Amino acid sequence: MSYHAALCGKADAMTDDDFQPNADRFVANNEAWAASFEHRGLPASPGRNVAIVACMDSRMPVFPILGLDRGDAHIIRNAGGVVTDDVIRSLTLSQRALGTREIILMHHTDCGLQKVTEDGFNAGLMEELGVRPSWSVEAFVDPYADTRQSMKRLEYSPFILHKDHIRGFVYDVTTGRLDEVFAE
Ligand code: ZN
Numbered sequence: 487m488s489y490h491a492a493l494c495g496k497a498d499a500m501t502d503d504d505f506q507p508n509a510d511r512f513v514a515n516n517e518a519w520a521a522s523f524e525h526r527g528l529p530a531s532p533g534r535n536v537a538i539v540a541c542m543d544s545r546m547p548v549f550p551i552l553g554l555d556r557g558d559a560h561i562i563r564n565a566g567g568v569v570t571d572d573v574i575r576s577l578t579l580s581q582r583a584l585g586t587r588e589i590i591l592m593h594h595t596d597c598g599l600q601k602v603t604e605d606g607f608n609a610g611l612m613e614e615l616g617v618r619p620s621w622s623v624e625a626f627v628d629p630y631a632d633t634r635q636s637m638k639r640l641e642y643s644p645f646i647l648h649k650d651h652i653r654g655f656v657y658d659v660t661t662g663r664l665d666e667v668f669a670e
Contacts, residue, residue, distance in 0.1 A: 540592035
């Protein structure tokens with residue numbers, strides 16, 4: 487069973503024959519976008535001086551959830567919205583080269599990383615590939631505890647220049663509401 491099947495709790499419903507790649511449609515969509523493009527001249531530095539670190543979840547459109555407009559914020563996304571070394575890399579550039587001073591973490595309910603375990607995921611890779619990844623999948627049980635973990639990683643990082651404005655939230659995918667996470 488593939489990881490997709492394992493995460494969805496069912497056998498692979500979508501075979502290769504069913505899948506229709508999207509890139510051609512995206513290229514056509516982009517033609518329409520470019521035809522009415524009116525946003526020349528925006529600076530590279532985010533206008534609100536803020537960086538958002540969010541899960542890659544497809545149900546979490548960061549811009550409308552927060553009322554952001556283009557040019558407002560850096561958006562850094564990965565599985566879980568976890569603060570990894572590569573997120574630190576992006577935030578370091580964001581703060582030291584592009585002027586952001588505030589960090590918002592957005593984790594959420596019903597995350598894919600709650601549906602796997604570190605050991606189980608690694609064992610599956612080991613069995614299939616004969617190799618364990620050098621990275622952690624960052625599986626978690628409680629999105630609030632996971633958000634606190636990410637906030638702590640930011641606080642302990644010497645590369646993060648501005649730490650006075652770090653806030654963490656869990657987005658409820660059933661209500662659209664953000665719930666703030668406070669340090670314990
Ligand atoms: Zn997620």
